[in-house]
Amino acid sequence: MGQSSPQTGRMASPVRVIVVGAGSRGENYSNYASIHPKRMKVVAVADPRTFACTKLQKQHNIEDKNIFKDWQSIAEREKFADAVLICTPDRLHKDPAVAFAKMGYHILLEKPMATTAEDCVAIVEACTQNGVMLSVGHVLRYDPLIHKIKELIDAGVVGDVIHIQHLEPVGFYHFAHSFVRGNWRNEAESSFSLLAKSCHDIDLIHHWAGARRCVKVSSFGSVSHFQKEKKPTGAGDRCFDCSVETRCPYSARKIYLDRVKRGHTGWPVSVICPNSVPDIESVTEALRSGPYGRCVYECDNDVCSNQVVNMEFEGGLTAAFSMVAFTEEICKRKTTIYGSMGELSCNGHEITVFDFLTQRSTKHTASSDAPTHFGLSGHGGADYHLINAFISAVANNNPSMIRSGPEETLASHLLVFEAERSRLESRVVYCGDDAQS
Numbered sequence: 541m542g543q544s545s546p547q548t549g550r551m552a553s554p555v556r557v558i559v560v561g562a563g564s565r566g567e568n569y570s571n572y573a574s575i576h577p578k579r580m581k582v583v584a585v586a587d588p589r590t591f592a593c594t595k596l597q598k599q600h601n602i603e604d605k606n607i608f609k610d611w612q613s614i615a616e617r618e619k620f621a622d623a624v625l626i627c628t629p630d631r632l633h634k635d636p637a638v639a640f641a642k643m644g645y646h647i648l649l650e651k652p653m654a655t656t657a658e659d660c661v662a663i664v665e666a667c668t669q670n671g672v673m674l675s676v677g678h679v680l681r682y683d684p685l686i687h688k689i690k691e692l693i694d695a696g697v698v699g700d701v702i703h704i705q706h707l708e709p710v711g712f713y714h715f716a717h718s719f720v721r722g723n724w725r726n727e728a729e730s731s732f733s734l735l736a737k738s739c740h741d742i743d744l745i746h747h748w749a750g751a752r753r754c755v756k757v758s759s760f761g762s763v764s765h766f767q768k769e770k771k772p773t774g775a776g777d778r779c780f781d782c783s784v785e786t787r788c789p790y791s792a793r794k795i796y797l798d799r800v801k802r803g804h805t806g807w808p809v810s811v812i813c814p815n816s817v818p819d820i821e822s823v824t825e826a827l828r829s830g831p832y833g834r835c836v837y838e839c840d841n842d843v844c845s846n847q848v849v850n851m852e853f854e855g856g857l858t859a860a861f862s863m864v865a866f867t868e869e870i871c872k873r874k875t876t877i878y879g880s881m882g883e884l885s886c887n888g889h890e891i892t893v894f895d896f897l898t899q900r901s902t903k904h905t906a907s908s909d910a911p912t913h914f915g916l917s918g919h920g921g922a923d924y925h926l927i928n929a930f931i932s933a934v935a936n937n938n939p940s941m942i943r944s945g946p947e948e949t950l951a952s953h954l955l956v957f958e959a960e961r962s963r964l965e966s967r968v969v970y971c972g973d974d975a976q977s
């Protein structure tokens with residue numbers, strides 16, 4: 541069962557949005573305006589990259605006076621739109637979110653909300669105090685199959701939920717791209733990988749656990765393999781100057797150049813040429829001189845490549861989460877929910893529920909009616925459903941249309957920070973209880 545097509549907004553005119561950060565995510569969400577021009581209009585864009593601004597300006601016919609180099613320049617002007625889409629890098633979320641909330645803009649904020657617990661709290665306070673809606677980019681909440689899991693749990697198909705097991709297989713070349721060579725490789729520049737990558741997963745576990753609070757958490761993890769000491773003998777510092785490149789699965793030539801040669805210019809190739817259209821020439825140049833051509837054993841990466849988190853919720857519900865870089869699947873999560881009356885498992889394609897009483901299995905699927913344009917690069921359509929829900933919420937002045945709203949998202953983000961604290965301090969953390977922790 542797919543999510544509905546655009547709900548009818550009560551506003552006669554389209555919701556006016558400002559795109560703050562016109563990179564991959566900002567561009568992706570702004571596509572909604574091209575598909576539904578009567579529902580959303582991009583009226584301004586802010587990004588220090590001229591290439592990114594010009595691309596969005598042409599696509600959405602934005603006036604010259606509404607092209608900005610940074611978010612601060614927008615915040616200096618009187619409010620001139622209904623909402624902002626904040627799609628800046630992780631460390632640039634809190635300041636614009638708080639500033640725009642104070643100005644009365646409704647906010648779609650990319651995940652993670654912010655890189656510290658205090659900043660996440662400050663964002664939620666600013667939104668609440670100023671009466672603006674907040675939708676956080678937890679796209680998986682809008683994935684029809686994942687949403688179906690929650691509907692089945694709530695319908696009681698497994699009885700009481702006793703244990704949740706959830707795996708995030710990041711994918712070997714995806715990890716090398718984003719977390720070894722790319723934007724999320726280094727905590728000081730972005731955030732730790734449990735926050736950058738797995739805040740989605742901890743949020744889902746927290747959501748499936750229902751109203752129960754997590755009481756204790758423990759976590760282990762480390763950077764494996766992508767380290768200088770693992771560099772093969774004879775390897776160069778860049779893939780173009782490497783004598784063992786053909787034997788390396790992480791070769792940038794294989795991940796990017798071979799793809800563009802096959803005519804594939806979407807992710808991850810699209811990300812590596814920030815100031816031009818990706819083609820064989822620009823990709824070759826990016827690999828020769830840019831970060832994505834570096835040897836994976838010679839990068840300044842420090843974020844965990846494998847991490848486990850164990851959680852105990854009120855009432856004894858337990859959950860075990862694993863994130864691992866070294867997988868064939870790219871982010872096709874695998875989940876099993878063990879209940880008092882049955883077992884539910886999801887392999888990323890379909891859900892199977894085994895009923896202990898009848899000893900029969902039932903299959904469930906869910907389809908997305910998102911335009912294929914979004915489906916290709918947008919988390920299987922979930923990006924479309926997220927922006928659709930946000931725009932509908934703003935148009936109808938109805939925050940209940942947002943699934944990733946402030947309170948629940950804050951609670952799951954705080955759980956991520958507690959889990960990381962457990963890993964760093966090698967001990968069980970009692971959530972929200974500083975005296976015992």
Ligand SMILES: NC(=O)c1ccc[n+]([C@@H]2O[C@H](COP(=O)([O-])OP(=O)(O)OC[C@H]3O[C@@H](n4cnc5c(N)ncnc54)[C@H](O)[C@@H]3O)[C@@H](O)[C@H]2O)c1
Nearest residue numbers: 561562563564565586587610611627628629630650651677
């Ligand atoms: N929801 C998801 O599943 C998901 C997936 C990927 C990324 N993200 C998150 O989305 C955010 C953006 O990621 P991305 O992949 O689009 O990165 P990106 O690098 O492609 O885009 C970020 C953009 O912000 C711009 N920027 C930098 N400083 C700015 C400023 N002061 N004012 C305005 N713009 C500024 C950059 O030039 C860049 O174009 C990150 O926080 C990331 O973690 C979420």
